[in-house]
Amino acid sequence: MDHKKHLRSALLAFSLLALLLPAAFSFADDRGEGPLVKEDPKGVTVDDVIQRFAAKEKQFKIARENYTYREEVLVQTLDGDTVDGEYRIVFDVLFNNQGKRMENVVFAPQSSLQRIMLSPEDEQDFRTRLPFVLTSDEIPEYNILYVGQQREDELNTYVFDIAPKEIQKGKRYFQGRIWVDDHDFQIVKTNGKAVPDIRNKKNENLFPAFTTYREQIDGQYWFPTYTYSLDTLHFSNQDVKVKEVIKYTNYKRFGSKVKITYEGQEVEKTQNQQPDQQPQQPQPESAPKK
DSSP: OEESSOOOOOOOOOOOOSSOOGGGSOOOOOTTBOOOBOOOOSSSOHHHHHHHHHHHHHHHHHHHTTEEEEEEEEEEEEETTEEEEEEEEEEEEEEOTTSOEEEEEEEOOOOOOOSEEOOHHHHHIIIIITTOOOOTTTGGGEEEEEEEEEEETTEEEEEEEEEESSOOTTOOEEEEEEEEETTTOOEEEEEEEEEOOEEOSSOEEOOOOEEEEEEEETTTEEEEEEEEEEEEEEOSSOEEEEEEEEEEEEEEEOOOSOOOEETTEEOOOOOOOOTTOOOOOOOOOOOOOO
């Protein structure tokens, strides 16, 4: 997020951490969580767990590109607990008559944000970085530290801390913690932030920490359904408290010629959703589902 005022010249010096320290982020939303147990996986190596969840992540990311869904984005700035600026957009991700992916904006009132403005990197994060964090193609770019096991609601999970090995100019990364289901080896929750923050001579572009929850869709894919963030961005001349809520709903498989495989087998196709189908009306904001 960009600060709206031109700020004094500041160059960001990155310390490329070998591993992310858990204390770097606040894992505040621990509802349904058990204690973190520092115990090695049984019957499988840590490297096997990493390779399996990263492969699933790639499969699910590709599969999601063949689904229609609704995305609702809410960004607010807060003065204490009082909202003093808001950005909201609701759009449906659909396919046109030629099968090309498109976005149909359903609701987009005028933004009242005053102290920040959304940057192209924010828009990119809403669509790509917040929903999916690490695929098998990206494994070589990250340091991945196994930290133990933890109960998440009814699931037992392996917990990993992740940080990029180095920051390459123009690339975006995830840095934080993930929870992997110990049965199907699928990421079910992430907590961290998109990096790097950007500081240059003209502006500062900072990014809040977030938590993304996933749910199983069509009995097989763990797709993101809810992202929540409440963080304070420390700009050079002031701090700005920011709240974000992003909801992904109404997932439906779009019939196409693209084959989606799951564990080496093609997933059975479901009935097409028509591209001109009328979108559903936005639903009231609700508590996160895990």
